[in-house]
Amino acid sequence: MLYNGSDVVHSSNGAPSDMAGHASLCVAVQGPVLLPDDFAYGKECRTFNLSRPLTPAVVVGATSTDDVVAAIRYAGRHGMPVAVRNQGHQVVFPTAEDALLITTNRLQEISVDPGRRVVRVGAGVTWAQVLLRTERVGLAPIAGSAPHVGVVGYTLGGGLSPLLGRTLGYAADHVRWIEVVTADGAVREVTADSDPDLFWALLGGKGNFGVVTRMEFDVFPMSRFYGGGLWFRGEEMRPVLEAWRTLIPTLDEETTTSFSVQRLPDAAVLPQSLRGAFVLHVRLGHLGDIAKGARIAEPLRAAATPVRDTLAERPFGEIGEIHNDPVRGMPLVETSFGLRDFSVATLDRLMELTGPGSGCPMKNVEVRALGGALDREPVRPNSVPSRGTPYMTFAVGSGTPTQLRAMREFIGTYTRGMAPWRARHHILNFLAPDEALSEAEVRAFYGAERYARLAALKHVYDPHNVFRFNHNIRPAA
Numbered sequence: 001m002l003y004n005g006s007d008v009v010h011s012s013n014g015a016p017s018d019m020a021g022h023a024s025l026c027v028a029v030q031g032p033v034l035l036p037d038d039f040a041y042g043k044e045c046r047t048f049n050l051s052r053p054l055t056p057a058v059v060v061g062a063t064s065t066d067d068v069v070a071a072i073r074y075a076g077r078h079g080m081p082v083a084v085r086n087q088g089h090q091v092v093f094p095t096a097e098d099a100l101l102i103t104t105n106r107l108q109e110i111s112v113d114p115g116r117r118v119v120r121v122g123a124g125v126t127w128a129q130v131l132l133r134t135e136r137v138g139l140a141p142i143a144g145s146a147p148h149v150g151v152v153g154y155t156l157g158g159g160l161s162p163l164l165g166r167t168l169g170y171a172a173d174h175v176r177w178i179e180v181v182t183a184d185g186a187v188r189e190v191t192a193d194s195d196p197d198l199f200w201a202l203l204g205g206k207g208n209f210g211v212v213t214r215m216e217f218d219v220f221p222m223s224r225f226y227g228g229g230l231w232f233r234g235e236e237m238r239p240v241l242e243a244w245r246t247l248i249p250t251l252d253e254e255t256t257t258s259f260s261v262q263r264l265p266d267a268a269v270l271p272q273s274l275r276g277a278f279v280l281h282v283r284l285g286h287l288g289d290i291a292k293g294a295r296i297a298e299p300l301r302a303a304a305t306p307v308r309d310t311l312a313e314r315p316f317g318e319i320g321e322i323h324n325d326p327v328r329g330m331p332l333v334e335t336s337f338g339l340r341d342f343s344v345a346t347l348d349r350l351m352e353l354t355g356p357g358s359g360c361p362m363k364n365v366e367v368r369a370l371g372g373a374l375d376r377e378p379v380r381p382n383s384v385p386s387r388g389t390p391y392m393t394f395a396v397g398s399g400t401p402t403q404l405r406a407m408r409e410f411i412g413t414y415t416r417g418m419a420p421w422r423a424r425h426h427i428l429n430f431l432a433p434d435e436a437l438s439e440a441e442v443r444a445f446y447g448a449e450r451y452a453r454l455a456a457l458k459h460v461y462d463p464h465n466v467f468r469f470n471h472n473i474r475p476a477a
């Protein structure tokens, strides 16, 4: 770690040439400045997907907005690109080797204003931290399936909740105020009224437009829900998914549901009935009357006998119990895309690819039903591109290098197999590190018109594409 040292030493291209070169950075920021041979560097660069490490030239552990400003200005002076990491759940290939990485996990402000029903967070806060605070005052945020995920990264990528999504839309739809440091080192306070273009671009454009240091968003008066999961033997997947498929069009917006075909490890952290098992996990979150929630689950329970049933009335803080996502990082391969429908033909193909006897190597192949408020444009417009996409699928696996190779092959088979039902748009938060990397793919992801507006704004706010370690929007010429 560098605390002080000599003046900046420049190489011929303007970048600092050695460790001493970063000395002025150490003077300018309060947080740690770490180089690759520092002991703490590895921890600071850690990612959830252990096969996608970040290896930046230098890391700044930001402790304040001023640190972020100093780091961005320093990177600008030396022609370095800037990468950002909070909890490290969605790192995009490549590994950011020449970059200055700003880690935001020390930005720990949380304030809850029950009167205005708003929460303000620093960029390092996770949903678990917010849930602890909002639960006490009977309020609920549009949190995702995994409470250990960072609030800001999740929200900038849309933010799809397994409980509130179909009722209230994306988390991005309820943001009121953003503090962001743009590529020129300016601190901007952005609202839909003060700067509608940048506000629109940030919410959906994720890390492309600057480093968000603080964010304020609406929370909602809710304290309990009905939900959890039903696990069935994999062999009974067909009748249960037939019931799930038939249920979806009957649901009103206060219910959100998904399923996951799981081949679980024989791990002690799992309940006995799930260890090493091939199962279908159906998830349900319902915000209305508890008895109605139980009635919604009836056709699922009637289709086969669950080996585990955790559906119950719960405090809102237990939103993570709907999916039971893994919390520890691991080497992963993954893919995801939107689906146009979930018809009998879609189910037939999914059965062929992932069902009993398919040889599917993935640990988890899920389908989430979207729709409801997720289809509506918000009052404060943003660039989230996935409205009108009725379903999405996400396949992920972890294991040894040999297993990961087999999973990569499967991803090709799965993508080709599901191609007839692939939707035009999808959700940014679920894009894999090596998906949508070319400009053409990112344009297709957003759609030509939305991409053109984003690229024009990128030209205004980040003309040199300093923030490029993301699903990158290139500045318009």
Ligand SMILES: Cc1cc2nc3c(=O)[nH]c(=O)nc-3n(C[C@H](O)[C@H](O)[C@H](O)COP(=O)(O)OP(=O)(O)OC[C@H]3O[C@@H](n4cnc5c(N)ncnc54)[C@H](O)[C@@H]3O)c2cc1C
Binding pocket: 048, 084, 085, 086, 087, 088, 089, 090, 091, 092, 104, 123, 144, 145, 146, 149, 150, 151, 152, 153, 154, 155, 156, 157, 158, 159, 160, 161, 162, 206, 207, 208, 210, 211, 212, 213, 325, 326, 429, 430, 469, 470
């Ligand atoms: C187990 C699991 C479950 C998930 N479930 C859901 C879900 O239900 N719904 C959903 O929508 N998503 C979900 N996600 C995806 C998740 O929302 C994204 O991966 C999100 O980016 C994670 O936040 P993070 O703090 O880990 O981001 P990081 O990996 O640290 O950052 C990812 C990217 O976000 C951007 N970013 C992060 N912080 C900032 C900042 N302060 N300023 C500017 N850009 C920034 C950068 O581009 C960065 O590269 C899930 C992910 C996992 C691993």
